[in-house]
Amino acid sequence: MRKLSVASGKLSSEFELIARLTADIRHSRRTILGVGDDCAIVSRPRGSTLFTIDSMVENVHFDLRWCPPQALGARALAINLSDIAAMGGRPTACVVNLGVREGITSRTLERIYSGLRDAARESSTDIVGGNVTRSRELSITIALLGEVGRSVMRRDAARPGDEIFVTGTLGDAALGWRILAGKLKAGGNTKRDRAARKYLVERFLRPHARLYAGQRLAALRPVPAAIDISDGLMQDLSHILERSGVGAEIDASRIPVSPAYRALMGDDLVHALTGGEDYELVFCVKLGHSESELSRRLRVGVRRIGTIVRGKRLNVIGASAPIVAGWDQLRSRG
Template sequence: MRKLSEASSKLSSEFELIARLTAGIRVSRRTILGVGDDCAIVSRPRGQVLFTIDSLVENVHFDLRWGSPQALGARALTVNLSDIAAMGGRPRACVVNLGVREGITSRKLERIYSGLRDAAREASTDIVGGNVTRARELSITIALVGEAGRGVMRRDAARPGDEIFVTGTLGDAALGWRILAGKLEARGNTKKNRAAEKYLVERFLRPHARLYAGQRLAALRSAPAAIDVSDGLIQDLGHILERSGVGAEIDALRIPISPAYRALMGDDLVHALTGGEDYELIFCVKPGRAESELSRRLGVGVRRIGKIVRGRRVDVIGAGAPIDGGWDQLRSRG
């Protein structure tokens, strides 16, 4: 690694900074050698290996003024954990790359890492190494290794007749982002609306990966097709349909939305259908599974929203107006 020049008078050299950031890291027995060498050494997984990578980039995915550095660090890992959840796996170990711009202090980076460490500990994930480099904007890139059990959920497993379900509620994070970005004003200034705004903002800043739900789904006799909602229901479901060569019918009136969402948006379902970063799961299972049964099994509320059909298109019934798009990483948000 090349030495990192000081981004400010308070920022240490690269190796001093790495030592400070990783001082509190504890690893499990499956990590043979963690931070400190050219490579980490981890024990071989018992099942199939899952591998994913994702980034959060300043002014694309976050604004440092919006929340605490700890929440940002936890969120950076959560977006990777959600990929593992969508495959039904268990996270094992990750490496972290920080791109640090001028003006970022060591203290802020330590707080980011504190949140990251807490999220890793909660998800039984070892942080085994990383890198620090100069950058024009602050970025956090995490590569995560997971382990699949007997069943693996894939996008290409949907079949005509399968029923489509989602966990939790949709659209909350999209509204939270719009509130933080000043693009959404609540109707009035009631105490109820202020509480709704707070809830929606928290859903954006502190998402949760559905790891347990994913593992329970993958353990079904026939592992369902699945994906996490990172770019919006319509766009993410579209990935399943494309990979499986099928179409879908969605009942917009069955899309699960939170009381906070309804308080601000009423019956407008656009953000629930197209908003991203909720990190809930969409999954397609054979007919006969009740919502109540699946909710108990997965430990989270589940709603049936439609079915897989022959063809290659998505029909959204009851939306009122044509629905198009979702969150695109290469397109600026409106």
């Protein structure tokens, strides 16, 4: 039995830790065998299977000094759920790998799993297994299965003439991270300013995957091209353009931003255009859908921001500053 140093002094092995973290996990009927064997057994979906994986690494994606463990656990699942949402799917089951560094207490890990279990329950996702390993930094990696029915949204389906829409508001999470990391100058200390900063921080710490919106979008005909906004609108939209072999024209004045964003940034849209981790959806649909109709269908605010055009260029109309690429995992974060 391998030793794993956990700061509580009460746990001596990874197996004891796994048993404690997974003790309260409940499964749906589609899980035949969950935690406790060499593999989980899940029933086969009737449609296609989606499979995604993502990691969160300490001092790259989060800092425990300002990221509550429960929020961290929920966030680790949410960023995977957002990939399923972007293809119009339903999440089914996941496995979790924890990389545990020296100094992490069992209480911290239990709180991470508490947030993870809550997020799994809310999204009807079964946690069916995982692993614990020693690591230099705390990390959480989740591999997630999902399923889709007749239609799946892909990045290669955009066509000239399609209109480009986004859900929700953009740039909030980028500002929230900068507030937490001390990279955004303090604003005023009025009640309004404090409320704005609190809202932006929450948008970063507790993102919400647009699962229902994605499933409703996938029911449209023709099926839209779509992607979730994890690395910034400009960069993620560029992935659709590259895969579809088209260009786009974006009207910066149409970019949706929250009152909290506006309170801190005014008319500066750089974070709304390039900031990542909002986990909203950007999608391209055939001409003829209104914002109000789509908002009702998806149960979330929707804004038309541009058009798919011929060619390979992404042009931003009305931008006051050069647009740079969004968040890149292999670049330092600024």
